[in-house]
Amino acid sequence: MLPPSIPTSFVPHPLGGAPRRAGSDLTGVFGAVIYVILGIVIALAVGVFFYGRILASTEEEKRAKLAEIEGSVDSVTIENFVRLHDRLASGQGLLSKHGAFSNFFAVLERIIPSTVRFSTLHVLLNEKGGGARLEASGVARNFNALAAVSSALAADGRIRDAIFSGISVSQNNGSVTFSLTATIDQKLIEFAVSAEPAEDTNSTTTPLL
Amino acid sequence: MMSDRIIPMFAFLAAIGIFFSYIHPTWTGAIAETRASIVANDEALEAASAYTAQQNALAAARNAIDPANLERLSIFLPDSVDNVGLILDLNALASRSGIVLSNIDVATETSSANTTSRAAAPGARVDPVGSVDLTLSAVGTYSALQTFLMGIERSARILEVRDLTVRGSDTGVYGYQMKIRLFWLR
Numbered sequence: 001m002l003p004p005s006i007p008t009s010f011v012p013h014p015l016g017g018a019p020r021r022a023g024s025d026l027t028g029v030f031g032a033v034i035y036v037i038l039g040i041v042i043a044l045a046v047g048v049f050f051y052g053r054i055l056a057s058t059e060e061e062k063r064a065k066l067a068e069i070e071g072s073v074d075s076v077t078i079e080n081f082v083r084l085h086d087r088l089a090s091g092q093g094l095l096s097k098h099g100a101f102s103n104f105f106a107v108l109e110r111i112i113p114s115t116v117r118f119s120t121l122h123v124l125l126n127e128k129g130g131g132a133r134l135e136a137s138g139v140a141r142n143f144n145a146l147a148a149v150s151s152a153l154a155a156d157g158r159i160r161d162a163i164f165s166g167i168s169v170s171q172n173n174g175s176v177t178f179s180l181t182a183t184i185d186q187k188l189i190e191f192a193v194s195a196e197p198a199e200d201t202n203s204t205t206t207p208l209l
Numbered sequence: 210m211m212s213d214r215i216i217p218m219f220a221f222l223a224a225i226g227i228f229f230s231y232i233h234p235t236w237t238g239a240i241a242e243t244r245a246s247i248v249a250n251d252e253a254l255e256a257a258s259a260y261t262a263q264q265n266a267l268a269a270a271r272n273a274i275d276p277a278n279l280e281r282l283s284i285f286l287p288d289s290v291d292n293v294g295l296i297l298d299l300n301a302l303a304s305r306s307g308i309v310l311s312n313i314d315v316a317t318e319t320s321s322a323n324t325t326s327r328a329a330a331p332g333a334r335v336d337p338v339g340s341v342d343l344t345l346s347a348v349g350t351y352s353a354l355q356t357f358l359m360g361i362e363r364s365a366r367i368l369e370v371r372d373l374t375v376r377g378s379d380t381g382v383y384g385y386q387m388k389i390r391l392f393w394l395r
Contacts, residue, residue: 031217
């Protein structure tokens with residue numbers, strides 16, 4: 001006979017014990033993940049804080065450097081450079097279009113025969129584009145002289161579109177009065193740059209004497 | 210047992226709260242602005258560096274120009290109109306050339322037209338060069354006129370004869386009317 005305290009048969013434990021342990025494990029894993037996330041977030045927050053401080057310091061440093069450079073910029077020097085540039089560029093532009101009527105008169109002297117003389121002569125530079133306009137009136141000794149002028153102008157080619165009008169032959173001496181309009185080529189009135197400097201530096205207009 | 214679940218939940222909420230209340234706003238707000246400002250400052254510093262280099266190069270180029278030539282350049286295109294001084298010079302030139310000036314005036318309608326046409330261009334940089342026309346009458350021989358014209362053409366201050374009328378006579382002394390344009394740097 002066995003003592004009554006000794007169980008006579010195997011009695012299994014209730015099945016509810018195993019699921020309770022599994023739930024507890026899941027809670028532990030969940031908690032661990034949460035704590036890891038919290039740790040990462042806190043680390044990020046600290047990182048962002050210090051990164052912000054570093055950036056602010058860098059920005060302040062660059063701003064101070066920029067202010068220092070800006071302070072060293074001299075507006076008068078810039079203005080002088082700009083004016084010098086304008087003077088050079090504008091001067092070059094003006095010189096390239098600089099008209100010189102003296103060359104035109106020299107050519108006119110050469111190609112107009114002495115039997116023709118002008119009573120009025122008007123030369124006007126074109127505002128837009130190069131060249132000039134010539135309007136003149138004069139007297140030729142005879143019609144042949146006028147024809148010679150017409151031929152000479154055509155042959156030269158730099159006084160173009162020469163139109164003689166108002167042609168009138170005098171009954172007394174056979175002289176011919178006329179009016180002339182023509183276009184003067186830019187090349188004929190272009191200023192030729194001389195290597196010689198202006199002689200008189202006190203005066204702005206220095207004659208070639 | 211309940212605390213095993215509640216504390217992680219609080220921790221989770223705290224993490225979310227920290228992220229959305231500090232990290233995200235700071236990153237997209239103050240830090241993004243600071244970074245943009247730093248980029249802008251870097252660009253400005255780069256431009257300042259280029260400016261300094263350019264200024265040094267320009268200063269070297271300017272110093273390489275003979276000061277006498279710079280002086281001539283400022284006479285060539287002066288800073289002011291100074292038409293009175295120019296009239297005195299023209300008078301002196303005329304007397305040296307043997308031509309007699311009888312009347313000198315400013316063609317005001319032309320100068321105002323030049324000014325308005327330049328000012329009318331919207332958005333365009335104002336032309337740095339101003340101009341005004343002087344009209345003058347003169348009498349003299351043809352050779353005197355040639356000398357006068359060459360003097361104007363070779364003037365140290367740029368002058369341009371825009372319009373010239375010659376009236377003949379039997380005496381060899383002709384009458385002249387001309388329009389001379391003078392320029393200055395505004």
